[in-house]
Amino acid sequence: MGTNKRAYNFNAGPSALPLEVLEKAQKELLDFNGTGMSVMELSHRSKDYDAVHNETITRLKKLFSIPENYEVLLLQGGGSLQFSMVPMNFLQEGKKASYILTGSWSEKALKEARLFGEPIIAASSKENKYRNIPALNEIQLNPDDAYIHITSNNTIYGTAWNEFPDTGDIPLIADMSSDILSKTIDVSKFGLIYAGAQKNLGPSGVTVVIIRKDLLEKENTNVPTMLKYSTHAESNSLYNTPPTFGIYMLGEVLKWVEELGGVAAIEKRNKEKAGLIYDVIDNSNGFYTGHATPDSRSLMNITFRISDEELEKQFLVEAKEAGFVGLNGHRSVGGCRASTYNAVPVETCRALADFMVEFQKKYQ
CATH class of the missing domain: 3.90.1150.10 (Aspartate Aminotransferase, domain 1)
Structure with missing residues (x-):
């Protein structure tokens, strides 16, 4: 293929990015916003970067209709670090958490949770080679659960939740790495949503976390500073140097989604x-x-x-x-x-x- 021809890109992740976004990033690569620097060279404490950071969070809130009682965090470590952060923060001693198995990623999340407590398998489609999502009436809910964890879309098996379980007062936590922003959802049904950016939101390196504010008050106390959600909520995801270029690209992808309607x-x-x-x-x-x-x-x-x-x-x-x-x-x-x-x-x-x-x- 010639250098000007774009591939028919069906990669599972990192995946296709909008051509218009790539062209804009290329144009601004050496001089962002008249600074004479790339956005990658800006201080993360500068006004120019601060505008990028805050606009990205505001756009995400607006596009995804995120209620006021939620925080939007821009973290690192991919969805895979969230497999550990979720139980580390919310699987309290003496409590259990339910995991619904629908593929390899939910299995990995369960494996990490076992390091911190006693997760329960509330439903699974493993016996059917993960060809389907368990029916809602098959899910065994435990009213004492600290949370219930699902994987909304399964990249390996090609399945997705088309209707989410109503978990009542038990926080529903979802790994939406591979289908976030692909369809309208009611964020208020969830206690926490997390997603690696590299499929629908931008390049790899940024992880979006949408967390209900009341959950921040229920965190375990003996958690390392960088692995506490409250650390990042309190510092507007600027506790340490964030992946600035990835966040800039995320903001540009969100603009592109806005322009599409x-x-x-x-x-x-x-x-x-x-x-x-x-x-x-x-x-x-x-x-x-x-x-x-x-x-x-x-x-x-x-x-x-x-x-x-x-x-x-x-x-x-x-x-x-x-x-x-x-x-x-x-x-x-x-x-x-x-x-x-x-x-x-x-x-x-x-x-x-x-x-x-x-x-x-x-x-x-």
Whole structure:
């Protein structure tokens, strides 16, 4: 491919970023806002950076309709550090916490929680090879739980929660790393939401945490300073040097979402994009088979197989030659996966759908 041609990028993360955002960052790389410096060179205590930081938090609050009784934190360590921070702060001695297993990432979150207490598996779809999200009536809620943890979208298996459990007074904590800002949700249903930025929000290196303020008062006390949510809430996420360039890029992606019409417009676009590919799978007479059950399908990660393994390898080879990037399934499950995050254009998804139709005609 020539240097000017953009790849059909279906990478699962880090993933596609909006072209307009990349072009703006390129333009401002050497001189941000007339400072004669890159945003990466600014002091994080300067007025110029402070404006970037605060505007990014304000935009996120507005776009995601975050209520006033929530703090927005910009942290580091990815979603994976949150697997530890959540139980470290909120799994009090003598309490339990419930985890709902829907894939590899929720398993990893559970593993970390076991270092701090006694988590319970409230529901799991592991026996069904994580092809579905457990039905709401299958979830065993324990009224004494410190919290309930879910993974809203499962990148590896291509499943997503299309309806969230009502947990009443028990805080619902969600890892939304792979579908945050992809559809409208009611933030007030959650005690805490966390998300690594590198799929829908920006480049890797920033983790967004949305936390209800009353939870900050219930933190465990014997937690290292940098790992306490209150540390970052009290310092506006400026306790130490934040990932300034990543936050700048996050702000630019949020501007791009605003210009597209906000989260409702993005959701409509995401449904169109995923629909193009799911329609090919569903109308292929079994040539392509989806991993996820239709009621649990993800809009962000479309996982599928071709029954003939050699043909599947051929599909991935020819797709790569045609300019499609990142279609290999996760190494733990194999197969194929198209990640259609917010910044993946409709045209890219249409090109893949057309390629899949032509491939089937060629080899069926």
